[in-house]
Amino acid sequence: MKSxxxxxxxxxxxxxxxxxLLFAASASASALEQFKSFAAGTKSAKGEFVQRQVKxxxxxxxxxxxxxxxxxxxxxxxxKFIWTYxxxxxxxxxxxxxxxxxxxxxxxxxxxxxxGDALGSSPAAILFGSNDLExxxxxxxxxxxxxxxxxxxxxxxxxxxxxxxxxGLRNGVPEAMELRDSFGQTSVLAFKNFQKNPTxxxxxxxxxxxxxxxxxxx
Numbered sequence: 001m002k003s004x005x006x007x008x009x010x011x012x013x014x015x016x017x018x019x020x021l022l023f024a025a026s027a028s029a030s031a032l033e034q035f036k037s038f039a040a041g042t043k044s045a046k047g048e049f050v051q052r053q054v055k056x057x058x059x060x061x062x063x064x065x066x067x068x069x070x071x072x073x074x075x076x077x078x079x080k081f082i083w084t085y086x087x088x089x090x091x092x093x094x095x096x097x098x099x100x101x102x103x104x105x106x107x108x109x110x111x112x113x114x115x116g117d118a119l120g121s122s123p124a125a126i127l128f129g130s131n132d133l134e135x136x137x138x139x140x141x142x143x144x145x146x147x148x149x150x151x152x153x154x155x156x157x158x159x160x161x162x163x164x165x166x167x168g169l170r171n172g173v174p175e176a177m178e179l180r181d182s183f184g185q186t187s188v189l190a191f192k193n194f195q196k197n198p199t200x201x202x203x204x205x206x207x208x209x210x211x212x213x214x215x216x217x218x
Contacts, residue, residue: 029149029172030141030149031141031142031149031150031151031167031168031169032139032140032141032151034149034151034169034171034172035139035151035167035169035174037172038169038172038173038174039133041172041196042196042197043076043077043197044074044075044076044077044196044197044198044200045074045075045194045195045196045197045198046072046073046074046075046194046195046198047072047073047191047192047193047194047195048070048071048072048073048191048192048193049070049071049072049073049189049190049191049192050068050069050070050189050190050192051068051069051070051187051188051189051190052065052066052068052069052187052188053065053066053185053186053187053188054066054185054186054187054188055184055185056184056185067088068087069085069087069088070085070086070087071083071084071085071086071087072084072086073127074198074200074204074205075127075128076200076204076205077128078097078128079095079097079098079115079128080095080096080097080128080205081093081094081095081127081128081205082094082204082205089105089106090105090106091103091104091105092105094205094207095115095128095205096115096205096206096207097115097205098114098115099112099113099114099115099207100112100113100114100115101207103210103213105210107214108210108212108213108214109213109214109215109216110209110210110213110214110215110216111216111218112215112216112217112218113218127174133153136155136156136157137153137154137155137156137165138153138154138156139151139152139153140152140154142166145168146168146176147170148168148169148170148175148176149168149169149170150166150167150168150169151166151167151169152164152165152166153165153166153167161181162179162180162181163180163181163182164179164180165177165178165179165180166178166179166180173191173194173196174191174194175190175191175192175194176188176189176190176191177189177191
């Protein structure tokens with residue numbers, strides 16, 4: 001059985017979301033400065049991602065790392081995105097600003113959810129929502145690691161899926177995210193080929209229902 005993906009957790013658990021990105025910040029700027037510039041400067045973006053799930057260390061002190069999943073993403077804030085898993089299996093999460101569609105190709109099944117406005121504290125708000133993150137997160141510097149400046153975002157709400165979110169930035173662009181949940185598991189995302197403000201048509205995020213797919217409305 002497929003494990004719950006990072007994106008599905010984000011969108012199902014809270015519902016949708018995000019922020020923006022800027023490319024012009026200096027590499028020497030603090031993570032918070034870079035992130036605020038990033039949030040203010042990008043209305044849309046596209047790129048690629050690799051995702052891994054890391055479970056907390058067992059009795060022998062060894063953490064368990066899942067097989068990596070990879071794919072592409074596109075977003076236009078607020079609340080419009082296409083998050084596509086290509087490997088190891090195909091799955092699509094797409095939001096048009098009002099509805100969230102989760103398409104499992106293997107099952108030929110589409111789950112439809114109302115996007116709503118309750119996503120403020122979800123990790124997805126970091127990438128796809130408005131730029132008013134400090135309303136829902138407490139932001140703090142988290143030092144330098146792996147050549148990135150890290151920012152820690154702690155949700156102010158107590159009923160969120162994730163306890164802590166870390167964002168690694170370089171040159172004003174997020175290159176990594178780490179999301180720790182209350183069960184000791186961490187979702188690790190690495191971004192590459194990040195493109196700022198690509199040209200996207202007005203209908204780009206409109207979901208086209210696959211022929212013959214079963215539809216579940218939640």
